[in-house]
Amino acid sequence: MQSTIASVSTQEVKPLEQLLEKIADHKGCGTSSEGGKASCGSSGGPADMAPEVWEKVKNHPCYSEEAHHHYARMHVAVAPACNIQCNYCNRKYDCANESRPGVVSEKLTPEQASKKVLAVASAIPQMTVLGIAGPGDPLANPAKTFKTFELIAKTAPDIKLCLSTNGLALPDHVDTIKGFNVDHVTITINMVDPEIGQHIYPWIFWKNKRLTGIEAARILTERQMLGLEMLTAAGVLCKINSVMIPGINDKHLVEVNKAVKSRGAFLHNIMPLISAPEHGTVFGLTGQRGPTAQELKALQDSCEGDMNMMRHCRQCRADAVGLLGEDRSAEFTTEKIDEMSEVVYDAATRKAYQELVEAERSEKVAAKEAAMADLDVTDIKIMIAVATKGQGRVNEHFGHATEFQIYEVGSNGSKFIGHRRVDLYCQGGFGEEEALPSVVNAINDCHAVFVAKIGGCPRDELKAAGIDPVDRFANEFIEESAITYFKEYFARVCAREIVHVDRGDADIRQGAYTAAA
């Protein structure tokens, strides 16, 4: 582990080039960039957002980091066909423990999907969003996608509809999308330069032909830009998903960010490439690596400005159900849905529950603001990993966590900057020795880990790795606790009890849970 004494520079945000080079020094890979721009972070709260936009996103977990602690989404896998091939996708592979886009356990008809939505909405009252994200491309299956929307709009009109597309067919469907009152569309845009695109997309199916190379990438990027412009002109909020592929489009994503921002995109979600060899994707087989946690953060930081960056994406399955960090799809298999005779949609209970959620949200925001009142000014920033089950609270046992949420805390307060998947440390009450090093690797860039509870062994091992295990904020609000911890930390640095050091880098977890419960 490499650590350096924190710099006390007044320049808060470094250009991407510097940041990537600094990380490359650790990793021994050469990466550079055309520079970035200084910016201050945005967690996407009401302070920096027009009220009418906040109204659209406040209950959408994929469009608001703040909302994702409280509200759930579901995807229905009604769209299996795709019209392009991506080098990070392999449609042949499916595993129940996998969490990646393009993976599903079973596909549904629009009628099955509609029934499933009602069943989930009744069981999970905070489920506010229904998305169609594949496993292929929703707009390569327009009849199934729009039939599903039609059925759900009829029976559950309060559920937001959204979809995620590669954009190739998008311009043909903007009017229909608008007609279903879809407020949110995600377009996956990995490049705006066909020279780069040809290394990501081996082919597209376009006008009854399979096109390859630069021509294919050129048509794809033209259609994506046109579709984005048409959607923003129609008042639809657009999120752009980009897969960060080191050495292929990592530097270029700064250009993508500018291109989509200028066309009115609302949110940019830069995600790490998933390329485990066992997935059988082209990138998996050629050994193309994904970014490290700090490489990803550096790119996200450099793109953050007057455009919101999404950092809470879990790159979920096309049949995911629940809060973003959890997956309850196994509770709602087609077999189980079919067994239900009739599902009654209980709008009143959902509304009552959501009002409770709103009350707790307000309490959470107020607690954070109160904690921030007497923060000292300093360049020091620390990162904290948090075990949580949702509601924005420290409420998960260390050994039960399948992911940790990561917060950066400094003078400006706390900011959610990502999450790290881990294998379960605890299996039925027994700590698995081999799982701990992978947890440490995943949160190695953090100074502390907040948990509701933790056993003696992992506590000692975390300490040995230089990560402070903290259980005194059990059940408290995350951000309020993080700011409180930071104040105490900074006081100890000032009193020269401890020396502040950067913690280095961390791994982004790939592949299935090898020790899934």
Add this chain to the structure above:
Amino acid sequence: MAYEIVASLCTGCCACEPECPNEAISEKKNVFIIDPEKCTECIGHFDEPQCVAVCPIDHTCIIDMAYPRYEVTA
């Protein structure tokens, strides 16, 4: 000849079904099959067989040698 779908490779994604100009493709037990009596190899319709062009898995839609080459009848 006609095209056939190798069942062990088919992901059941259905991309080929709506592209077939002859409506020769249908689903059977979660994978897709081509009716060789209807398949024209897309001759007379398109430059390339549509099922081959759109299938995400290479070598899944292949020529079925059991059938003679399709000929356009006058």
